[in-house]
Amino acid sequence: MEIYGYQRKALHSDAISTLPLYRSAPPLDVRLEDFELFAIDRLRVLKGISDGLSRGKKPEEIDNLAKDLWKANMRHPEASEVVNKDIISHFVLRLVYCRTEDLRKWFLSMETALFRYRFRLESAEAQRALMAEFDLPYKAVSNSEFESMKDNLGQVARSIGQPLTPADTKFYTVPFEEVPELVAGRRVFVHKGHAYVAMNQVVSLVATQFRSHLSKALILTNRKWTSSIREQEKDRLTPIVEALCTSYLGPDYSEPREFAEISIRDIDQIAMSSFPLCMRHLFEKLREDHHLKHGGRMQLGLFLKGVGLKLDDALAFWKAEFSQKVGAERFDKEYAYSIRHNYGREGKRTDYTPFSCQKIISSTPGVGDHHGCPYRHFSEENLRAALGKMRVNSRAVEDVMDKVRNRHYQLACTLTFEAVHGTSCDAGINHPNQYFSESQKVVQSKSHSTV
Amino acid sequence: MTREEIGNGSEDMVIDECEPEGRERNSVPDEFNANYLKVYYGKLFPHADIFKWISYGNDGKHPACDQSYFSRREFSYTLDNDIYLRYQSFNSASELENSIKEKCPFKIDIGPVYSVDPAKRHAYAQTGDNVFTPVERELVFDIDITDYDDVRYCCSGADVCLDCWPLMTVAIKVIDTSLRDDFGFNHILWVFSGRRGVHCWVCDGKARRLTNEQRASIAEYFRVYKGNENSLKKVSFTGLALHPFLARSYSEVLKDFFKSKLLLSQKLFSTEERYEKILEMIPDESITSELRGKWQENKRSSISKEDTNVVRWQQLKHILQSGRPKAQGLRRCVEEIVFSFTYPRLDMEVSKHMNHLLKAPFCVHPKTGRVCVPIDPNCCEEFDPTAVPTLSKLLEEMNMGTLRADVDNEWDRTSLGKSIRFFRSSFLQPLLKSCKEEIENSYNAKLQHSKNSMSW
Numbered sequence: 043m044e045i046y047g048y049q050r051k052a053l054h055s056d057a058i059s060t061l062p063l064y065r066s067a068p069p070l071d072v073r074l075e076d077f078e079l080f081a082i083d084r085l086r087v088l089k090g091i092s093d094g095l096s097r098g099k100k101p102e103e104i105d106n107l108a109k110d111l112w113k114a115n116m117r118h119p120e121a122s123e124v125v126n127k128d129i130i131s132h133f134v135l136r137l138v139y140c141r142t143e144d145l146r147k148w149f150l151s152m153e154t155a156l157f158r159y160r161f162r163l164e165s166a167e168a169q170r171a172l173m174a175e176f177d178l179p180y181k182a183v184s185n186s187e188f189e190s191m192k193d194n195l196g197q198v199a200r201s202i203g204q205p206l207t208p209a210d211t212k213f214y215t216v217p218f219e220e221v222p223e224l225v226a227g228r229r230v231f232v233h234k235g236h237a238y239v240a241m242n243q244v245v246s247l248v249a250t251q252f253r254s255h256l257s258k259a260l261i262l263t264n265r266k267w268t269s270s271i272r273e274q275e276k277d278r279l280t281p282i283v284e285a286l287c288t289s290y291l292g293p294d295y296s297e298p299r300e301f302a303e304i305s306i307r308d309i310d311q312i313a314m315s316s317f318p319l320c321m322r323h324l325f326e327k328l329r330e331d332h333h334l335k336h337g338g339r340m341q342l343g344l345f346l347k348g349v350g351l352k353l354d355d356a357l358a359f360w361k362a363e364f365s366q367k368v369g370a371e372r373f374d375k376e377y378a379y380s381i382r383h384n385y386g387r388e389g390k391r392t393d394y395t396p397f398s399c400q401k402i403i404s405s406t407p408g409v410g411d412h413h414g415c416p417y418r419h420f421s422e423e424n425l426r427a428a429l430g431k432m433r434v435n436s437r438a439v440e441d442v443m444d445k446v447r448n449r450h451y452q453l454a455c456t457l458t459f460e461a462v463h464g465t466s467c468d469a470g471i472n473h474p475n476q477y478f479s480e481s482q483k484v485v486q487s488k489s490h491s492t493v
Numbered sequence: 494m495t496r497e498e499i500g501n502g503s504e505d506m507v508i509d510e511c512e513p514e515g516r517e518r519n520s521v522p523d524e525f526n527a528n529y530l531k532v533y534y535g536k537l538f539p540h541a542d543i544f545k546w547i548s549y550g551n552d553g554k555h556p557a558c559d560q561s562y563f564s565r566r567e568f569s570y571t572l573d574n575d576i577y578l579r580y581q582s583f584n585s586a587s588e589l590e591n592s593i594k595e596k597c598p599f600k601i602d603i604g605p606v607y608s609v610d611p612a613k614r615h616a617y618a619q620t621g622d623n624v625f626t627p628v629e630r631e632l633v634f635d636i637d638i639t640d641y642d643d644v645r646y647c648c649s650g651a652d653v654c655l656d657c658w659p660l661m662t663v664a665i666k667v668i669d670t671s672l673r674d675d676f677g678f679n680h681i682l683w684v685f686s687g688r689r690g691v692h693c694w695v696c697d698g699k700a701r702r703l704t705n706e707q708r709a710s711i712a713e714y715f716r717v718y719k720g721n722e723n724s725l726k727k728v729s730f731t732g733l734a735l736h737p738f739l740a741r742s743y744s745e746v747l748k749d750f751f752k753s754k755l756l757l758s759q760k761l762f763s764t765e766e767r768y769e770k771i772l773e774m775i776p777d778e779s780i781t782s783e784l785r786g787k788w789q790e791n792k793r794s795s796i797s798k799e800d801t802n803v804v805r806w807q808q809l810k811h812i813l814q815s816g817r818p819k820a821q822g823l824r825r826c827v828e829e830i831v832f833s834f835t836y837p838r839l840d841m842e843v844s845k846h847m848n849h850l851l852k853a854p855f856c857v858h859p860k861t862g863r864v865c866v867p868i869d870p871n872c873c874e875e876f877d878p879t880a881v882p883t884l885s886k887l888l889e890e891m892n893m894g895t896l897r898a899d900v901d902n903e904w905d906r907t908s909l910g911k912s913i914r915f916f917r918s919s920f921l922q923p924l925l926k927s928c929k930e931e932i933e934n935s936y937n938a939k940l941q942h943s944k945n946s947m948s949w
Contacts, residue, residue: 201732222710228736235677
């Protein structure tokens with residue numbers, strides 16, 4: 043098996059890479075625990091890369107990001123297990139992400155980005171070996187052909203700011219359709235349907251191959267999943283697999299921070315200054331209608347818990363509102379229980395965690411509901427009005443609407459944050475409580491600075 | 494004056510009684526209407542040629558011919574009352590012809606070849622294995638002169654004249670050369686869009702099988718003009734050299750066209766408003782104020798006999814290309830200006846997606862009445878959009894032609910004849926020859942392969 047091969051060779055020479063191609067599932071025994079944990083670690087890497095890409099980071103920045111993420115997450119106490127973790131985590135995630143078109147697309151993009159970064163780090167020898175693995179339809183350019191093409195090749199190199207050095211004589215030709223990125227960027231000389239690719243551009247070739255292999259493999263995996271695996275594993279692996287792709291991986295705000303403890307006295311002011319739009323909307327509707335339906339109570343209630351509202355204060359807060367609509371008695375009878383439930387004081391005593399953006403975005407508010415993510419669930423008109431009320435300037439509103447149109451709802455919220463607070467938010471919003479704590483940091487630092 | 498009536502399918506047109514003096518017996522008022530169109534589709538539109546083209550050799554008898562190929566192609570119709578019919582498909586040449594004659598569409602679009610007959614699409618899924626999805630489609634380009642409105646002063650909007658049309662000529666030359674020399678394509682059809690632009694159909698097998706991503710990469714390779722009304726410089730060459738494709742386009746086509754034609758026909762430096770637009774592209778205050786100074790002085794007195802525009806362009810070039818050390822943004826400023834004005838501006842979206850529908854050649858444009866005739870890229874400078882035959886002109890010619898019986902086809906008696914003959918000899922015949930070879934070769938290769946795999 044390949045992986046054993048890599049391990050053995052790695053002891054003898056540095057030339058062979060530890061970059062697996064994930065051709066076939068390894069016949070390894072995996073502990074159920076590791077099945078999930080390894081996958082989560084790799085998922086952190088992929089999601090980190092995904093964030094970086096959607097924030098428009100440049101390739102060099104993505105490389106550094108990938109490096110840091112890989113180092114932080116993909117280690118293993120036993121050196122010999124590092125490669126196994128790599129391979130196992132990849133194959134587990136294949137199961138997770140093979141199941142729909144959108145999931146496959148995402149997984150493909152992130153794994154390819156990761157592969158590209160790791161390939162670039164390999165030695166030239168290892169790179170050549172990997173290219174051979176892929177049966178790339180490239181042909182080495184002979185010396186005589188190179189001589190005749192030299193001027194054109196040199197010109198292309200200069201045009202992209204990477205002039206050829208005397209050492210750069212190794213070129214490959216491939217059919218132009220094999221290297222769409224290079225053609226699109228006019229980074230290769232194209233003649234009679236052949237693209238002339240420099241050694242350093244070979245990464246693109248290899249990455250395309252990697253992507254296409256993985257794409258086909260994912261389709262096959264999906265078939266196997268739906269036809270047999272999902273049913274066979276319904277008590278063991280299936281629940282893990284199904285939960286993995288929606289798992290939120292940041293802090294869960296189940297432990298309220300000390301400094302963020304708030305009292306109901308301040309809540310109106312704090313809502314205006316530091317609540318993200320989703321929670322502001324729920325809060326305003328609650329004040330207006332003295333009622334919220336279940337989805338809204340959950341989303342806002344857990345958020346407030348995460349923000350530091352104690353159970354007693356929470357009960358008082360909701361009661362003050364609801365009793366104006368349904369009366370104090372009915373509140374105590376019908377609603378107080380579920381608030382206590384949210385705080386883990388009833389029933390199975392699960393201390394529920396506040397919803398992450400991912401969860402909120404994928405909710406489905408119906409008639410009479412006010413929960414969900416305004417960037418996704420509001421009409422354009424309503425969203426513009428809401429942003430106006432938050433006093434977001436018109437330029438920023440346009441940027442936000444642009445993100446919304448491209449379905450980058452969290453980026454839209456991040457831009458709103460930046461517009462409202464006048465600062466940048468590099469981390470990107472992926473949890474309402476994160477928005478709140480970041481906001482409070484800004485608000486408090488402003489109030490501490492002397493005028 | 495009574496309106497002329499044209500009987501259904503009848504060749505003879507009833508001409509009104511009172512003919513004014515000096516008016517030709519056979520003249521047809523210059524209009525576009527359903528009746529004219531009916532005659533056109535009845536007698537002139539080259540149905541069989543379109544069928545042969547779109548079949549790509551699969552209408553033959555060879556065992557490797559795909560009998561379903563033609564029927565998997567989508568056509569769409571735009572009818573008289575703006576009714577739009579998509580996913581039209583046909584099983585044979587006669588079905589196509591009869592449908593067109595019967596429905597008399599104001600516009601016919603050609604879409605992709607799908608995995609299954611579009612008429613059966615509802616039985617298939619969008620994703621997964623059993624899909625309804627495009628599998629082949631020509632690589633197409635659409636160049637519209639309204640995309641050049643910010644650099645042409647003679648016309649705007651839908652108008653076109655012989656002063657600005659050469660921009661299209663230049664676009665054809667640049668793109669056609671690149672498609673052949675760089676990408677190795679051979680079967681390329683350029684078509685007048687009927688009013689103010691050109692379409693390009695690349696029909697090689699390799700082109701038809703390109704994925705959306707590959708199409709997008711070719712479109713990006715051709716893209717130079719970026720930015721919008723917010724950016725001052727829309728063309729930016731930052732490298733130490735121009736890519737050979739751009740350098741060749743510049744030296745073989747654009748440089749000369751700008752200097753000898755566009756400069757004069759558009760009088761690019763003749764007014765302050767116009768030359769300011771060019772000065773905006775030069776990111777150096779000292780240079781622009783020097784030039785501005787010169788030109789504001791010269792407004793009244795003109796010592797030289799040479800055209801103002803030529804003189805000013807010389808002055809600008811001299812300053813930018815003289816030996817002075819250049820700031821970063823100035824190195825290729827002259828080329829940037831020339832490219833801004835002359836380099837082809839493609840509609841990227843048209844080229845990127847396999848399922849994009851494009852108007853069929855030989856349609857008649859409803860607003861101009863002109864036929865969408867092919868353009869010969871080898872002599873595209875001679876093409877005159879204002880002289881393209883119109884529907885009414887063709888009908889007139891047909892009227893005159895009824896007196897002659899020595900020609901096989903109706904269209905041969907009209908000025909459409911030249912276009913159809915060109916379509917056949919320069920595009921269709923070489924294409925079909927190549928398709929036949931391709932079909933036979935792949936068949937033989939398959940046979941060989943199965944022979945090999947059957948060996949014990």
